[in-house]
Amino acid sequence: EAQVTQNPRYLITVTGKKLTVTCSQNMNHEYMSWYRQDPGLGLRQIYYSMNVEVTDKGDVPEGYKVSRKEKRNFPLILESPSPNQTSLYFCASSPLGPWRGSDTGELFFGEGSRLTVL
Amino acid sequence: GIQVEQSPPDLILQEGANSTLRCNFSDSVNNLQWFHQNPWGQLINLFYIPSGTKQNGRLSATTVATERYSLLYISSSQTTDSGVYFCAGRVDNTDKLIFGTGTRLQVFP
Numbered sequence: 001e002a003q004v005t006q007n008p009r010y011l012i013t014v015t016g017k018k019l020t021v022t023c024s025q026n027m028n029h030e031y032m033s034w035y036r037q038d039p040g041l042g043l044r045q046i047y048y049s050m051n052v053e054v055t056d057k058g059d060v061p062e063g064y065k066v067s068r069k070e071k072r073n074f075p076l077i078l079e080s081p082s083p084n085q086t087s088l089y090f091c092a093s094s095p096l097g098p099w100r101g102s103d104t105g106e107l108f109f110g111e112g113s114r115l116t117v118l
Numbered sequence: 119g120i121q122v123e124q125s126p127p128d129l130i131l132q133e134g135a136n137s138t139l140r141c142n143f144s145d146s147v148n149n150l151q152w153f154h155q156n157p158w159g160q161l162i163n164l165f166y167i168p169s170g171t172k173q174n175g176r177l178s179a180t181t182v183a184t185e186r187y188s189l190l191y192i193s194s195s196q197t198t199d200s201g202v203y204f205c206a207g208r209v210d211n212t213d214k215l216i217f218g219t220g221t222r223l224q225v226f227p
Contacts, residue, residue, distance in 0.1 A: 035217075042204060042217045045214060045215050045216070048213060050213055056212075058214055090161060092161075109160070109161040111159070112160075112161075
């Protein structure tokens with residue numbers, strides 16, 4: 001089954017304790033990206049990657065790191081989490097980015113990871 | 119600036135009614151897409167519609183790129199249509215996506 005898998009789905013942590021949210025896709029997609037969703041603000045892009053070892057900042061990259069060592073994986077790293085990073089996080093993938101890939105330009109989302117930083 | 123704006127922010131319908139959701143986007147945004155987030159939080163791509171009109175069952179979408187807007191039509195709405203509808207576009211000369219703040223739709227039986 002084609003899917004994007006995020007882990008953990010739920011996490012409560014404390015300020016300053018490094019954490020990683022993993023994202024893996026099994027569709028051989030080139031494009032992967034991370035978003036955070038906050039009430040009243042919609043989804044905001046954190047980072048995206050067009051291919052292995054190619055990453056770029058989205059609108060709200062501060063406080064986050066990513067890496068793309070393999071095509072299928074795109075982990076989101078919070079080196080020193082703070083309470084303002086409490087949010088719902090989504091990972092997504094697409095072939096070559098919606099505007100370059102398939103006719104549908106379909107972006108596949110993971111189920112989300114709800115993170116609380118105390 | 120670079121913007122994607124959606125209206126209305128909230129919509130309440132009775133089952134069977136039709137509705138139109140609007141997405142306005144600024145000059146630096148293109149390649150519109152529509153998404154549905156169901157009440158359980160799952161995000162599903164509905165349409166990739168940089169221009170023209172597409173239909174999928176009771177849903178259809180139209181983008182008039184020259185006038186910087188896109189419309190999502192929902193006909194004969196059902197309770198399963200409830201959730202939040204987002205539009206998103208690509209920022210020119212980048213691979214960055216920018217989302218609107220969504221339209222929350224509630225359909226009652």
